[in-house]
Amino acid sequence: MYEYAIGVDLGGTNLRAAAIDSDGQMIDRVSAGVQYSAGRDVIIAEIVTAIRAVRDTVGANGLRGVGIGIPGYIQLETGVVMGTANLPGFEGFPVRDEIQRLLGTPIVLENDANAAALGEKWIGAGRGVNELVLLTLGTGIGGGIIVGGRVLHGYLGMAGELGHMTVFPDGNPCGCGNCGCLEKHASATALVGMARMLHLGDGVTAEDIYKLAMGGNTRALQCFKSMGRALGIALANLINIFNFPLYLLSGGVLPAWDLFAPIMFDEVKSRSFTYSRTNPRIERGILGKEAGLFGAAYLPFQHGYSFQDTAAG
Amino acid sequence: MYEYAIGVDLGGTNLRAAAIDSDGQMIDRVSAGVQYSAGRDVIIAEIVTAIRAVRDTVGANGLRGVGIGIPGYIQLETGVVMGTANLPGFEGFPVRDEIQRLLGTPIVLENDANAAALGEKWIGAGRGVNELVLLTLGTGIGGGIIVGGRVLHGYLGMAGELGHMTVFPDGNPCGCGNCGCLEKHASATALVGMARMLHLGDGVTAEDIYKLAMGGNTRALQCFKSMGRALGIALANLINIFNFPLYLLSGGVLPAWDLFAPIMFDEVKSRSFTYSRTNPRIERGILGKEAGLFGAAYLPFQHGYSFQDTAAG
Numbered sequence: 001m002y003e004y005a006i007g008v009d010l011g012g013t014n015l016r017a018a019a020i021d022s023d024g025q026m027i028d029r030v031s032a033g034v035q036y037s038a039g040r041d042v043i044i045a046e047i048v049t050a051i052r053a054v055r056d057t058v059g060a061n062g063l064r065g066v067g068i069g070i071p072g073y074i075q076l077e078t079g080v081v082m083g084t085a086n087l088p089g090f091e092g093f094p095v096r097d098e099i100q101r102l103l104g105t106p107i108v109l110e111n112d113a114n115a116a117a118l119g120e121k122w123i124g125a126g127r128g129v130n131e132l133v134l135l136t137l138g139t140g141i142g143g144g145i146i147v148g149g150r151v152l153h154g155y156l157g158m159a160g161e162l163g164h165m166t167v168f169p170d171g172n173p174c175g176c177g178n179c180g181c182l183e184k185h186a187s188a189t190a191l192v193g194m195a196r197m198l199h200l201g202d203g204v205t206a207e208d209i210y211k212l213a214m215g216g217n218t219r220a221l222q223c224f225k226s227m228g229r230a231l232g233i234a235l236a237n238l239i240n241i242f243n244f245p246l247y248l249l250s251g252g253v254l255p256a257w258d259l260f261a262p263i264m265f266d267e268v269k270s271r272s273f274t275y276s277r278t279n280p281r282i283e284r285g286i287l288g289k290e291a292g293l294f295g296a297a298y299l300p301f302q303h304g305y306s307f308q309d310t311a312a313g
Numbered sequence: 314m315y316e317y318a319i320g321v322d323l324g325g326t327n328l329r330a331a332a333i334d335s336d337g338q339m340i341d342r343v344s345a346g347v348q349y350s351a352g353r354d355v356i357i358a359e360i361v362t363a364i365r366a367v368r369d370t371v372g373a374n375g376l377r378g379v380g381i382g383i384p385g386y387i388q389l390e391t392g393v394v395m396g397t398a399n400l401p402g403f404e405g406f407p408v409r410d411e412i413q414r415l416l417g418t419p420i421v422l423e424n425d426a427n428a429a430a431l432g433e434k435w436i437g438a439g440r441g442v443n444e445l446v447l448l449t450l451g452t453g454i455g456g457g458i459i460v461g462g463r464v465l466h467g468y469l470g471m472a473g474e475l476g477h478m479t480v481f482p483d484g485n486p487c488g489c490g491n492c493g494c495l496e497k498h499a500s501a502t503a504l505v506g507m508a509r510m511l512h513l514g515d516g517v518t519a520e521d522i523y524k525l526a527m528g529g530n531t532r533a534l535q536c537f538k539s540m541g542r543a544l545g546i547a548l549a550n551l552i553n554i555f556n557f558p559l560y561l562l563s564g565g566v567l568p569a570w571d572l573f574a575p576i577m578f579d580e581v582k583s584r585s586f587t588y589s590r591t592n593p594r595i596e597r598g599i600l601g602k603e604a605g606l607f608g609a610a611y612l613p614f615q616h617g618y619s620f621q622d623t624a625a626g
Binding site for chain 2: 082083131143145147148152153154155156157158159160161162164165166167168169176177178179229233236237238240241242243244245270271272273274276277278280
């Protein structure tokens with residue numbers, strides 16, 4: 001029987017839903033704005049509406065299930081979401097069961113960075129390997145770890161908080177309570193902070209810094225070098241810990257690869273003898289923003305859920 | 314049928330072999346000195362002699378296989394050992410096949426720290442959990458990671474090099490080429506190095522420093538505080554990465570727990586919000602030096618090897 005799944009990616013300002021078949025072919029997609037300020041019920045209604053739209057187009061027959069990538073930690077057994085500062089009313093709420101009830105379709109929730117890692121593994125740069133680490137470099141830094149072809153969750157769904165690895169023990173303060181977190185030294189936000197310290201302008205954005213650096217501005221280049229150093233320290237640690245064949249970077253800061261990657265590789269080489277001995281790949285993800293959408297759609301296939309197991313709604 | 318396995322632990326100056334049944338009961342054991350300077354063939358002959366002695370006592374009937382913990386990286390498919398500076402002639406040699414040929418018994422090789430982690434998981438402090446990290450604090454620092462009840466190997470058997478995580482990017486130089494490796498800030502060797510810097514005496518040992526600290530010597534206490542800080546940084550990273558329920562410390566430096574652990578816990582609390590949220594256990598291993606022996610014996614049970622599969626020799 002022809003089978004497909006629906007993947008949903010909940011972004012900062014909009015949501016996307018796509019029907020993807022078991023070979024990774026995208027059959028249909030919708031995207032819609034999300035009124036995050038309107039609260040939980042409205043957000044959930046918007047998610048359900050997008051999923052219904054795709055399901056109505058492709059047909060309920062053959063729908064294996066729905067995977068949803070969410071910025072937060074998913075308590076796997078209960079389907080409760082935690083650590084969702086940007087999703088009002090989601091904290092501690094049984095999001096999975098509620099959406100499942102409204103749709104009558106099995107739902108699998110996953111952290112958005114984990115979903116992106118799974119997407120790259122399924123149909124992206126990680127095709128052909130079963131173990132990889134993904135770092136998503138955006139306003140913050142997320143992480144996803146794939147072991148044996150599946151997301152490593154840890155016992156409460158919080159594994160892969162790679163943006164909060166300490167790279168400089170006395171580094172920049174982080175909202176998590178730590179100092180020197182990777183994401184305070186290598187995210188878009190970190191770049192802007194460094195640029196401010198270097199008096200590159202008050203309203204300067206990460207893209208402005210990129211353009212300045214491409215134009216040869218020394219201080220802007222310094223920001224990317226500092227970022228590369230922090231990433232190199234983090235990657236060297238991950239390589240020493242995991243000895244995986246593949247480490248991927250993705251996210252909004254990726255276009256600046258040529259500015260930070262040389263320093264990053266220098267740092268990895270000098271800090272990880274496992275890198276020198278085993279020569280793992282450190283590469284850019286190839287799915288871009290679609291990674292999370294594909295990964296979310298892959299979840300129902302992995303979990304072996306079947307639409308027929310539950311009542312249709 | 315009654316089944317047992319033989320575990321072998323290759324230590325710095327001696328080797329131990331033990332017959333252990335599938336319930337983790339030790340039935341018989343031998344230990345012997347090893348003439349490491351005599352070269353590979355002599356070392357292998359000594360290993361084989363110890364295993365034969367145990368097998369002859371307990372009987373070849375019911376022997377499921379032999380697991381051997383070795384300081385080095387094991388290439389799983391070939392059974393070749395790498396990174397064995399202390400084992401002359403072992404580098405790149407097919408140790409597994411050679412011992413298997415001499416004994417006619419299936420052999421499973423494993424890195425010694427990985428074997429210790431598996432031992433604690435099977436019959437020690439990790440009984441009841443399927444995911445844990447072990448740090449062995451000795452002259453160096455080794456690591457073992459258990460995921461889904463099994464050793465995490467990575468693609469070339471080098472996963473778990475936790476002693477070479479960078480904790481201070483500009484810290485003490487390490488033979489691996491890096492600066493600020495955990496083992497240069499938290500091992501017995503690191504303690505001695507710090508004591509030398511603090512003029513605590515030329516020939517001072519880690520045990521001397523321990524005794525001085527217990528007697529109230531401020532500089533000796535400082536060494537353990539510095540060690541605790543480095544361990545805390547490393548553990549906070551591991552907790553953020555894995556979200557496992559259990560992190561274990563073992564090894565020769567463990568008696569000094571009360572001297573370094575308070576600082577270690579302070580550091581973990583301030584650096585890992587995953588720690589605060591999920592409250593994982595950070596504890597001492599309970600098997601001491603036996604952990605590696607038990608873990609090695611557990612390997613043949615896990616791998617499902619059967620003595621009957623190969624010709625007896």
